[in-house]
Amino acid sequence: MMSEHLTARPFDVEAIRADFPALHQQVHGHPLVYLDNAATTQKPRTVIDAVRGFYENDCSNVHRGVHALSQRATVAYESSRTVIKNHVGARDSREIVFTRSTTESINLVAHSFVRPRLKEGDEVLITTMEHHSNIVPWQLLCQQTGAKLRVVPISDEGEIIMEEYAKLLNDRTRIVGVVHISNALGTVNPVKDMIQLAHEQGIPVLVDGAQALPHLPVDVQDLDCDFYAFSAHKVYGPTGIGALYGKRAHLLEMTPYQSGGDMILSVTFDETHFNEPPHLFEAGTPNIEGALGFAKALEYLQSVGIEATQAHEKHLLDQATEAVLEVPGIRLVGRARQRAGALSFVMEGIHPHDIGTILDQEGVAVRAGHHCAQPVMQRYKLSATVRASFALYNRSDEIEALVKGLHTVREVFG
Amino acid sequence: MSDLKELYKEVILDHNRNPRNCYIMDCATRTADGHNPLCGDTVKVYLRIEDGIIEEISFQGHGCAICTASTSLMTESVRGKTVEEAQGLFDEFHLMLTGVAEEQGIEMGKLMVFEGVREYPVRVKCATLAWHTLHAAMEEKKENVSTE
Numbered sequence: 001m002m003s004e005h006l007t008a009r010p011f012d013v014e015a016i017r018a019d020f021p022a023l024h025q026q027v028h029g030h031p032l033v034y035l036d037n038a039a040t041t042q043k044p045r046t047v048i049d050a051v052r053g054f055y056e057n058d059c060s061n062v063h064r065g066v067h068a069l070s071q072r073a074t075v076a077y078e079s080s081r082t083v084i085k086n087h088v089g090a091r092d093s094r095e096i097v098f099t100r101s102t103t104e105s106i107n108l109v110a111h112s113f114v115r116p117r118l119k120e121g122d123e124v125l126i127t128t129m130e131h132h133s134n135i136v137p138w139q140l141l142c143q144q145t146g147a148k149l150r151v152v153p154i155s156d157e158g159e160i161i162m163e164e165y166a167k168l169l170n171d172r173t174r175i176v177g178v179v180h181i182s183n184a185l186g187t188v189n190p191v192k193d194m195i196q197l198a199h200e201q202g203i204p205v206l207v208d209g210a211q212a213l214p215h216l217p218v219d220v221q222d223l224d225c226d227f228y229a230f231s232a233h234k235v236y237g238p239t240g241i242g243a244l245y246g247k248r249a250h251l252l253e254m255t256p257y258q259s260g261g262d263m264i265l266s267v268t269f270d271e272t273h274f275n276e277p278p279h280l281f282e283a284g285t286p287n288i289e290g291a292l293g294f295a296k297a298l299e300y301l302q303s304v305g306i307e308a309t310q311a312h313e314k315h316l317l318d319q320a321t322e323a324v325l326e327v328p329g330i331r332l333v334g335r336a337r338q339r340a341g342a343l344s345f346v347m348e349g350i351h352p353h354d355i356g357t358i359l360d361q362e363g364v365a366v367r368a369g370h371h372c373a374q375p376v377m378q379r380y381k382l383s384a385t386v387r388a389s390f391a392l393y394n395r396s397d398e399i400e401a402l403v404k405g406l407h408t409v410r411e412v413f414g
Numbered sequence: 415m416s417d418l419k420e421l422y423k424e425v426i427l428d429h430n431r432n433p434r435n436c437y438i439m440d441c442a443t444r445t446a447d448g449h450n451p452l453c454g455d456t457v458k459v460y461l462r463i464e465d466g467i468i469e470e471i472s473f474q475g476h477g478c479a480i481c482t483a484s485t486s487l488m489t490e491s492v493r494g495k496t497v498e499e500a501q502g503l504f505d506e507f508h509l510m511l512t513g514v515a516e517e518q519g520i521e522m523g524k525l526m527v528f529e530g531v532r533e534y535p536v537r538v539k540c541a542t543l544a545w546h547t548l549h550a551a552m553e554e555k556k557e558n559v560s561t562e
Contacts, residue, residue, distance in 0.1 A: 028417075351478035353453045354422075357534060361418055370454050383454035383476060412422050413479075 011308040017393050019044040019300070030363025033398040038183050038211060038342045038389035039367055040233045043297070050296040051238055054289040062288055063262060063279070077288050080295035081278070087298040088228060089219035090245050097244040097251070097278040098286055102210040103133040105229035105244035106177070108281060109206050110137040112254040113227070113246075114175045120146030123172045125203075127152040127160055127189075128379050129182040132372045134208045138177060147174070154379065158185040158334035165194060169201055176205040180212035184373040184387070185334025186317070186342035188216070192223050199224065204250070210234050214391065215313060215340040217306045220245050232290065236391075237297030241290030244281075251277035258283040301392075309392045310340075316390045317343060320399045324388075327406045333385045342389040344371075347406070350413050352384040358412055359386075359405040366402070420530040421537075422479065429483035434490055435472045448475075448547030448559040450539055455481045459547045466496050471548075478540050480531060485544035491525060497552050504545045511538050 017023050022042045025032050034042060054076070060069035062077045078093070085093045099105045114124070124138045128151055142149045150173075152165045160178075169176070176198045181188050195205045204226035212218055214235040220228050227250070231242035246254075256263060256274065260283040265273040274280055301309065320343050324330055329348035347355060356368030367387045370377045377383060388402055439460035448457045455477030462470035471489045476482075492500040503525075509515040510522050511532050522529075531541045539561040550559045 351481075353455075353478040353537070353540065354480070357421070357537060358418055369452065374454075377454070383456070408418070412418050413427060 011304065011312060013312070013393065013395055016304060017395075019046070020393055021045060021048070023393060027363040027365070028361050030401075033362075033364040033401045035388040035390065035394065035398065035402060036365045036367050037214070037391040037394075038234070038371075038387060040239065041214060041236045041391050042393070043238070043293075044236055044300045046300055047237055047293045047296045050292045051289045054292050061285055073288055077286070077291050080291040083295035083298055084243055087218075087302070088213075088230075088245055089221050091221065092248055094276070094278055095245055095248050095251065097246065097281045098291055099242045099244055099281075100240055100287070101133075101242040102208060102229045102231040102234075103137075103242075105227075105231075105242050106133055106206065106208065107137045108244055108257045109175075109227050109229070109246070110141050112257045112281070113204075113250060115141055115145070116255065118142075118145045118147045118174050121172060122147040122174045123150050123170070124148070124175055124177065125150045125152065125165075125168055125173050126177045127165075127179065128154045129158065129160070129185055129187060129189075129373065129376045130177065130179050131183055131208065131210070132374070133210075134177045134179060134206075135375065138175075148172075151375075154187075154376075158182070158187045158336045160187075160189055160194070162190070162193070166197055169198055169203060171201065173198075173201070173203045176203055177208065178205065179208040179210075180218075181215060181340055181342075182334070182373070182376070183211045183342065184371040184376050184385070185336065185344055186339040186389075187334055187336035188212075188338035188340050190338075191225070195224050211341055214301070215310065217310075226250055232294035232297055235297055236300055238287075238290045238293040241287045241294050243294070246277075248277075251281075254281070256280055256283070260284050262286070304392055312392060313341065313390050313394075316394055316396070316399065317341070319396060320388060320390070320402065323399055323403045324406065327403060328410065330406070333380055333382065342387055344385040344387045346382060346385050347409065350409060352386045354413070355386050355406070355409050358409045359402070362401065362405040362408060364398075364402050364405045417533075421534060423527045423530065425487075425524065425527045426479060426483040429486040430479035433473075433482055433486040435486065435493075436474065437472045438474055439470060439472045441470075442472075444551045444554055446547050446551035446559060448543045448550070448561075450477070450481070450543050450561040452539065452561070453478065455540060455543055457481065457485050457544055457547050459485075459544065459551045461548075461551050463497065463552075466498075468492050468495055468497065468500060473544065477543070478537075480528075480537055480540040481543055484528060484541045487525060487527070488544045488548060491523070492548065500548065500552065504549055507545055508542070511541060 020042045058072045060073045062074045081093045085096045198205045206227040207225045209230040213230045228245040233239040263283040333344040352368035442460035444461045457475035460472045
């Protein structure tokens with residue numbers, strides 16, 4: 001069940017589009033142009049079939065039944081973990097913990113790894129361009145422990161200022177949290193260099209990889225990150241399932257985050273013997289069909305080829321950057337040298353929400369808002385931007401539709 | 415394009431470009447802050463109420479065209495009205511955006527330009543933020559108003 005898609009095929013955007021049922025619809029009388037992929041991606045048929053197939057054939061609980069269905073479900077669930085482990089280059093499947101989301105993965109690290117070692121006066125270091133999911137858990141933890149949240153500044157172009165980062169690392173820093181690709185700016189951060197700098201001082205690093213997985217080859221061993229948090233739905237998989245990669249030695253040190261069934265070996269009213277990681281962190285019946293869909297999504301991406309995807313998306317991003325800038329009054333927000341996936345911009349005198357509504361009327365789906373990254377909006381003195389974000393199934397003519405829509409915005413507002 | 419003109423009527427675009435009564439009022443007797451966390455729209459409403467009459471109303475803030483125009487037109491509509499009359503207008507405005515006003519034959523005057531907003535459910539909050547904030551100011555509520 002794992003290897004049917006592993007051989008890369010020639011990149012053919014029409015063939016790819018045929019795999020995504022939701023792309024073939026009309027919105028307000030126009031063909032759907034889906035450019036909100038950083039919010040969530042559409043799902044290929046193989047993922048939809050895997051989720052449905054679980055309920056049609058193998059529906060049962062995992063890790064407990066002796067009957068055939070439960071055994072099939074358990075094998076499929078654990079095989080999915082292996083697919084994920086291989087995709088991100090982990091050493092061992094036991095380093096992959098299933099969670100609900102990237103957010104839950106970060107919360108798990110905050111509560112089970114960082115909290116026990118955080119004292120008053122210690123520091124947690126994040127960057128200005130983090131998503132709320134990589135800010136709020138640390139903020140709460142700091143409030144509860146008396147630790148300080150420190151923030152690495154970014155440049156006007158939307159790049160982390162590495163000299164400042166190096167200065168902020170110190171002997172009170174207990175963890176660094178950094179986003180691999182910014183969902184709001186599209187910046188690809190030099191996480192490998194950042195991890196190396198932190199490790200020189202013995203500081204562990206968590207990378208928020210939610211936006212990176214669909215756009216880049218990710219190798220956690222090469223990065224040498226301590227934790228890598230990600231979710232399925234940003235990379236063509238189902239919603240409601242994510243994962244945390246954690247170095248085995250770290251996971252073995254961590255205490256449970258939630259407790260209950262499936263994370264135990266034996267329970268009496270006097271004491272409980274806990275299961276090992278990753279099961280220790282997967283209390284309760286898991287999102288089995290989500291795990292199956294997650295694996296199928298990664299296999300789909302592998303079948304298209306991550307390098308081919310990267311090249312295709314780079315072409316789209318370059319084309320979109322150039323075309324959008326030709327519309328009068330447009331200013332890009334985030335002009336980092338290394339960008340992927342998303343293009344954020346504002347239009348002089350016109351609020352992003354009005355732009356979003358008008359584009360929607362032309363069938364073009366974009367995100368207009370703060371992208372759950374309000375501090376980065378504040379950095380640029382904005383309340384919102386328009387974001388067009390790309391996936392492997394987007395086409396050049398969809399960028400033309402976006403630009404045509406932006407001209408309509410100009411016409412409406414005169 | 416014609417559908418869009420139903421939403422972005424000339425009056426709305428005009429009030430968005432040149433919002434009326436958009437200033438900080440130093441002598442306000444009541445103020446309230448409103449916030450739409452979904453899109454980041456913020457509005458602060460200033461009132462000078464004397465003997466139960468809204469003698470002066472102004473606002474500051476930033477938001478989309480619907481939000482800005484709605485706030486601007488609201489200030490024009492309620493100035494000189496009693497607090498009760500303003501509250502009544504707020505209720506009717508709500509009825510208009512839910513389609514009930516039309517059934518009941520309620521005439522909203524120039525506020526009718528927002529009728530088109532009801533075809534865009536996610537934008538209804540943009541049009542009502544100012545009114546919720548006005549309501550809070552009249553009620554002298556202390557906490558920030560949120561559309562969520």
